[in-house]
Amino acid sequence: MPGRVAPTPLPCRNAARSSPGPGDQAMTTRRTILQGAALVAAPGLLRAQGAAREIRMVEAGGLSGDSIEVGYVRPFTARTGIRVVRENPNQLGKLRAMVESRSVTAVLFELGSLSTAIAQAAGMIEPLDWAAIAPDPMFDEARLPHAFGYQYYSTLMAWRADAKPLRSWADFWNAREFPGKRTLPDNFTLALPMALLADGVAPDKLYPLDLNRAFRSLERIKGSVAVWWAAGAQPPQLLKDNEVQYAASYSGRVAGQAGIGLTYAQGLLDLSYFVVPKGASPAEKAAAMGLLHEMSVAANQAKAAEVISYTGASPQLDALLPQAKLGEFPTTRENKAVQVLGNPAWWAQNRDAVERRWQEFKLGL
Structure with missing residues (x-):
């Protein structure tokens, strides 16, 4: 079993002995304890060995991509040590090719709202693990079973x-x-x-x-x-x-x-959404849920909004945006309502x- 801890070899003092003596019983007991400990430890070690150390995402590029880097990728990597590689462009056809070829090279893919609906209807994306994301408060339309609305x-x-x-x-x-x-x-x-x-x-x-x-x-x-x-x-x-x-x-x-x-x-x-392509690596998907959590944090969204005047899905964001420029952003209470x-x-x-x-x-x- 990969990652299993092998028990420490114990010397055999009397190979000719046919029945165990007190010393042999002690050695057997020790070996059993070590083997049990190895089995208990193995799942955790397997998880550690199987954890993703790098994930890839496909996004729209430009200032929008820069805002993802500043607002979300940097705090995620600082917290987890997991490197995030961004690439673009993000056409729906690229997602379709990934899924149909069963060569999913990116665990997160940015789509517009229409492309998200098309991708879900075509079975190209997987449900998100919202329990693992554990998001901060979000607007309802941004929190879909198969999609995370990250930018308005x-x-x-x-x-x-x-x-x-x-x-x-x-x-x-x-x-x-x-x-x-x-x-x-x-x-x-x-x-x-x-x-x-x-x-x-x-x-x-x-x-x-x-x-x-x-x-x-x-x-x-x-x-x-x-x-x-x-x-x-x-x-x-x-x-x-x-x-x-x-x-x-x-x-x-x-x-x-x-x-x-x-x-x-x-x-x-x-809204622009992030989705998980069907067939993505489970370990990478697990890591990606942590990145989506960072996208739900209002303070991170405020950082992203410093790069481009688009906003995240937090209803708590208004107080963190530059008050003199509040009228520029699409999801402030006043602007969203009209x-x-x-x-x-x-x-x-x-x-x-x-x-x-x-x-x-x-x-x-």
Whole structure:
């Protein structure tokens, strides 16, 4: 048995003796005690030998990846001695290839909310061991059986400082009273909810989406859209270059940027999750639960938020964030209350059909 402690050899004083004497009985007793001790010790030794000393994670990269390193990896490694290797990018296809080839090289994989729903439906991810994670308090939507929501972000309205401020998507759609060019995402999971909110649909009535109404709403605004952006870096740059005056943008790209105003009112709030690929090493999974615990700690989340203006899932985080910049973060009490959470399960079931309609819409741009 690997890791088993072998009993200390005892000398045989009289090999010719056929029956045990008092000395032999003492030696037998000692040997039995040592063997028993070895069996008792073996499981712990096996656990020590089998414990992971390094784990790998796939994350989105950029400042988001840097925030993971500063906020979570460093305290985890300091506490456990376990090294964490980060890699990116984090496309869903990469996770699928890992699982289907049965070559799972990373125990944690970052996915957006829609990709998480798709991965779970396809059986690509394992349930988390929440008892082992033992998290600090978390928002409910961040604590799923198969996924740990570690980072919130929003898609919101932003504008140049010399443009008239917006209060709603209805204002964004109103090019007469709020003149200027717009940029919207070339992403139907974002553009269609925006279009319905602009058309007066109540946030709690968005899903299931009324697709006919959404596309009619987009027809009304498309003439004012100068750019349908595909990369998150585009909206702030378009605003700074004065190519557009209003933008739908990821919050972390515009929060705190000079010359740019924003509002979280009717922002589309979303979550990035970490999941465990199906077939991951049990020892590495056990270690990874400890890293997820670090992601639940409010003080660690505050450290991560120093790197990028996205926030973790702790409802206790507000007091730890820079109070002068509190309005920049998506999950402060004030900002979270005025936003809209998506419905990833609905999108996982309907995305293919909606994408066909989206491509038809784009032909008319």
